[in-house]
Amino acid sequence: MRRLPPLLIAPLALLTGAAALAQANAPVSALKGHNSNAPIDVTSDRIEVQDRADRAIFVGNVHVRQDELTLETARLTVAYSNAGSVQINRLDASGGVTVQSPSETARGEFGIYDLDRKLITLVGNVVLKREGSQINGQRLTIDLDSGRAVIDGGPAGVGQSGGRVTGHFTVPQKKGGRSRE
Numbered sequence: 001m002r003r004l005p006p007l008l009i010a011p012l013a014l015l016t017g018a019a020a021l022a023q024a025n026a027p028v029s030a031l032k033g034h035n036s037n038a039p040i041d042v043t044s045d046r047i048e049v050q051d052r053a054d055r056a057i058f059v060g061n062v063h064v065r066q067d068e069l070t071l072e073t074a075r076l077t078v079a080y081s082n083a084g085s086v087q088i089n090r091l092d093a094s095g096g097v098t099v100q101s102p103s104e105t106a107r108g109e110f111g112i113y114d115l116d117r118k119l120i121t122l123v124g125n126v127v128l129k130r131e132g133s134q135i136n137g138q139r140l141t142i143d144l145d146s147g148r149a150v151i152d153g154g155p156a157g158v159g160q161s162g163g164r165v166t167g168h169f170t171v172p173q174k175k176g177g178r179s180r181e
Contacts, residue, residue: 032145033144033145034067034068034118035066035067040064041065041066042058042063042076042078043062044060044061044076045060046058046060047059051082054079054080054082055077055078055079056078057076057077058076058077059074059075059076060075062093064091068102069099069100070100071093071098071099071100071111071113072098072100073095073097073111074095075093075094076091076092077092079092088115089115089116090113090114090115090116091113092110093110093113094109097109097122099120099122103131105128106128106129106140107122107127108122108123108124108125108126108140109122109125110122118145119143120140120141121139121140121141121142123139123140126138126139126140128140128149133167133168134168135151135165135167136151136165136166136167137151137152137153137154137164137166138152138153139152139154140152151165153165
């Protein structure tokens with residue numbers, strides 16, 4: 001049975017959080033199994049609460065932390081339900097968004113964190129980085145239950161080729177003088 005070459009294993013490891021397939025001592029993705037029920041801490045320069053609409057808008061240097069996951073953006077709208085106690089359902093970020101876990105960093109122009117569905121979606125000039133590898137596209141969807149990440153290239157636009165995902169992957173270096181087969 002032929003083994004997959006490391007160049008094919010690296011993208012799989014980056015996108016699924018299964019880095020152990022490519023490198024035994026790589027950290028497990030913090031996105032898989034992330035506790036979306038953990039408390040959420042938000043700081044910003046300004047907040048506007050729209051209680052009748054069940055939302056709060058944070059503006060300026062917004063920093064969100066939930067467990068080991070952080071999100072930074074210029075503007076954040078928090079949608080919540082208020083049935084006796086405030087329950088956050090969704091975070092909508094705009095003005096440039098960075099989502100970071102201990103092992104990955106993802107950036108995009110806009111972001112949605114759907115706490116009910118346990119999905120994080122970034123849209124617009126998306127970059128996902130992990131351990132020297134990088135994937136670029138137009139939309140990233142991360143399933144927090146499985147750790148699965150999907151990047152789409154998006155439609156063609158001004159100055160864009162459209163429909164293409166690009167990547168640059170590091171390959172684990174083998175020690176010793178083994179020859180290639």
